[in-house]
Amino acid sequence: MAQAAPHTPATTPSAGGSGLDPLDLYAVRASLSDEERLVQESVARFVEGEVLPIIQSCFEEHRFPKELIPKLAALGLLGSSLQGYDCAGLNAICYGLICQELERGDSAIRSFVSVQSSLCMYPIFAFGSEAQKARYLPRMARGELIGCFGLTEPQGGSDPANMKTHAKKRGKDWVLNGSKMWITNGSIADVALVWAMTPAGMRGFLIDRDAPGFSAREIEHKFSLRASVTAALFLDNVLVPDEQVLPGVTGLKGPLSCLTQARYGICWGVIGAAQACLRQLLDYTATRTLFGRPLAHNQTIQVRLADMARRITAAQLLALQLGRLKDSGAMQPAQVSLAKWNNCRMALDIARDCRDMLGGAGISAEYAPIRHLLNLESVVTYEGTETIHELTIGRELTGFSAF
Ligand code: TGC
Numbered sequence: 001m002a003q004a005a006p007h008t009p010a011t012t013p014s015a016g017g018s019g020l021d022p023l024d025l026y027a028v029r030a031s032l033s034d035e036e037r038l039v040q041e042s043v044a045r046f047v048e049g050e051v052l053p054i055i056q057s058c059f060e061e062h063r064f065p066k067e068l069i070p071k072l073a074a075l076g077l078l079g080s081s082l083q084g085y086d087c088a089g090l091n092a093i094c095y096g097l098i099c100q101e102l103e104r105g106d107s108a109i110r111s112f113v114s115v116q117s118s119l120c121m122y123p124i125f126a127f128g129s130e131a132q133k134a135r136y137l138p139r140m141a142r143g144e145l146i147g148c149f150g151l152t153e154p155q156g157g158s159d160p161a162n163m164k165t166h167a168k169k170r171g172k173d174w175v176l177n178g179s180k181m182w183i184t185n186g187s188i189a190d191v192a193l194v195w196a197m198t199p200a201g202m203r204g205f206l207i208d209r210d211a212p213g214f215s216a217r218e219i220e221h222k223f224s225l226r227a228s229v230t231a232a233l234f235l236d237n238v239l240v241p242d243e244q245v246l247p248g249v250t251g252l253k254g255p256l257s258c259l260t261q262a263r264y265g266i267c268w269g270v271i272g273a274a275q276a277c278l279r280q281l282l283d284y285t286a287t288r289t290l291f292g293r294p295l296a297h298n299q300t301i302q303v304r305l306a307d308m309a310r311r312i313t314a315a316q317l318l319a320l321q322l323g324r325l326k327d328s329g330a331m332q333p334a335q336v337s338l339a340k341w342n343n344c345r346m347a348l349d350i351a352r353d354c355r356d357m358l359g360g361a362g363i364s365a366e367y368a369p370i371r372h373l374l375n376l377e378s379v380v381t382y383e384g385t386e387t388i389h390e391l392t393i394g395r396e397l398t399g400f401s402a403f
């Protein structure tokens, strides 16, 4: 199997003799605290030992490796940014590094952690009652309960304000009807956080998987994120007790706040996917001999590799500064949009160019770029498409909404 070599930063200096790490040309690692470096190293080891050996077959078999969940939990990677409730309480840079290392393995593993941490545990932590936090968070941190986040509907995910799923009061309880589409973890989740319209605006409902009238159906035939579970959710007169409604938020800003957390993680995650592709191409072009010399001796190959390193470096610095802003409490959603747009585009372009430089071998899943490329087609679409983030920046610059 020809999986990308794991990134072991201190031991992979560039061949140019300067001692620079080709995947970290601006020494981002050196600027990390001891704790941040430790987190990065332990997740990198986990990806090397547990993810890379199985991920190609998971992708080919369209299988999410559920067996990794207890290990992710044991490393403290579920809800890692939250304080209390058996969560690790790590800073934003650590969360970013976790996403980066996991996505070096595969976007599906980062996706699982993003949804569990940023889209399910975060809203329970930020908007839930004390009883909801006590009931769900410790078990979610231990990986005993899996969550999913149901916002997108079949009629158009970019415009969640046009929500058809609705909740009506019946006595003290709520009755929910509607459907959700493209929901990560949907059919393996023990609890679904479903966003639904009420007369007062959008609200979040925690629905246990065995609630009568609730069902999930896995979406098959995906060519992207094949190692991740994606499902449609159906709500047919689902009765939800009032104590299962998140009390702390009403309106679109509830789900959008969760998206800000998850998009932040994606800004880092996709750097890992791009680094995995570049690492493999540095090795491949050094050994593949054409026209009597290694491919890496050609100017156009070097220009393409240099361009990848340039774009990865810019993305790393963007993510690092975004993380510093987040840790200082100053991060704005528009800043997340710019980084999500830039970094996803960077990773998608690099994966495609790496696929091309592998020639015919590039279409085989034995090499990582095609898998990352296909995964990144989802990553550039979910959590706000590229266009949505471009228009968000347009609105920020001009003051006019073009949505
Ligand atoms: P707008 O009027 O801008 O805002 C409504 C209210 O929300 C507040 N707000 C935010 N709050 C936190 N974070 C953000 N990013 C926020 N953006 C806006 C805003 O301040 C306002 O608050 P208030 O108090 O004034 O009411 O809303 P809009 O209707 O103009 O928004 C338009 C748009 C297009 C930006 C928004 O609808 C959008 O982001 N659409 C994309 C939807 C999307 O990203 N869906 C993702 C679904 S989940 C998913 O893909 C998971 S993949 C998981 C994985 O596997 O990793």
Ligand code: FAD
Residues within 6 Å of the ligand: 115, 149, 150, 151, 152, 153, 154, 155, 156, 157, 158, 159, 181, 182, 183, 184, 185, 225, 230, 378, 381, 382, 383, 384, 385, 386, 387, 388, 402, 403
């Ligand atoms: P649409 O909104 O129909 O967009 C179609 C096209 O129109 C896009 O190119 C878009 O950029 C463009 N467009 C939209 N508006 C405009 C405009 N104003 N001007 C110009 N162009 C525009 N959702 C969840 O809620 N939870 C999940 O866990 C989840 N996981 C997912 C996992 C996967 C693998 C995928 C693929 C999706 C997931 N999603 C999830 C859904 C995801 O968020 C949506 O696919 C995304 O928001 C886009 O919505 P849509 O697919 O309905 O496309």
